[in-house]
Amino acid sequence: MRRGPIPKKTRKSPTSKRPKAPDFLLHLDEFVSESIGEKGLSVLHSVGDGATDEIIEESTQLKIAEIRSILNHLHSYGFVDYTREKNMQNGWFTYTWKLNLDRAMRNFLMMKRKECDTLRETLSTEECSAIYSCRKGCSRFSFEPALDRRFKCDTCKNDLHAIDNRKELKRVEVKIAALEKMLSAHRDVSSPRPGE
Numbered sequence: 300m301r302r303g304p305i306p307k308k309t310r311k312s313p314t315s316k317r318p319k320a321p322d323f324l325l326h327l328d329e330f331v332s333e334s335i336g337e338k339g340l341s342v343l344h345s346v347g348d349g350a351t352d353e354i355i356e357e358s359t360q361l362k363i364a365e366i367r368s369i370l371n372h373l374h375s376y377g378f379v380d381y382t383r384e385k386n387m388q389n390g391w392f393t394y395t396w397k398l399n400l401d402r403a404m405r406n407f408l409m410m411k412r413k414e415c416d417t418l419r420e421t422l423s424t425e426e427c428s429a430i431y432s433c434r435k436g437c438s439r440f441s442f443e444p445a446l447d448r449r450f451k452c453d454t455c456k457n458d459l460h461a462i463d464n465r466k467e468l469k470r471v472e473v474k475i476a477a478l479e480k481m482l483s484a485h486r487d488v489s490s491p492r493p494g495e
């Protein structure tokens with residue numbers, strides 16, 4: 300039996316490719332850069348098949364504290380997992396981070412399904428009723444709430460007029476169509492299991 304600390308495996312090789320589902324990874328990249336920013340993206344890319352904080356630090360040139368906060372953020376979405384190993388000499392833990400592609404896909408698609416549902420709701424509410432707003436655009440009301448206010452804006456007291464929201468609804472429709480296309484391309488990916 301061997302004694303002493305177990306030699307650390309260097310799991311990240313320069314030739315390690317990013318995992319399967321390349322088109323999904325593009326969506327994931329887009330989401331991470333929108334929600335965490337470019338630094339989040341570079342951390343996500345350097346995690347790959349397994350990387351310690353130090354390896355990520357080397358490849359991203361970011362500060363460890365910043366890297367950890369980004370990793371926690373990615374972990375909260377369920378995109379990355381970690382394993383930890385105790386260093387027998389100094390008692391510190393080494394964290395090795397890894398992309399959990401399957402769970403990332405499930406969680407990401409679940410968020411997008413919710414977003415799509417919300418947009419569909421907006422569309423169906425705004426499509427079948429006139430929308431009223433003041434000329435400053437402080438708030439938007441459907442007919443009943445506008446009537447309750449006697450067609451006066453709560454904020455600026457100007458009159459509420461029916462507005463032309465066709466352009467905006469068009470934008471919502473386009474967004475829904477894009478989401479639906481993406482969701483149907485990944486229809487085979489099931490929803491997250493409870494507790495994930």
Ligand SMILES: [Zn+2]
Binds near residue numbers: 433434436437456
């Ligand atoms: Zn107003």
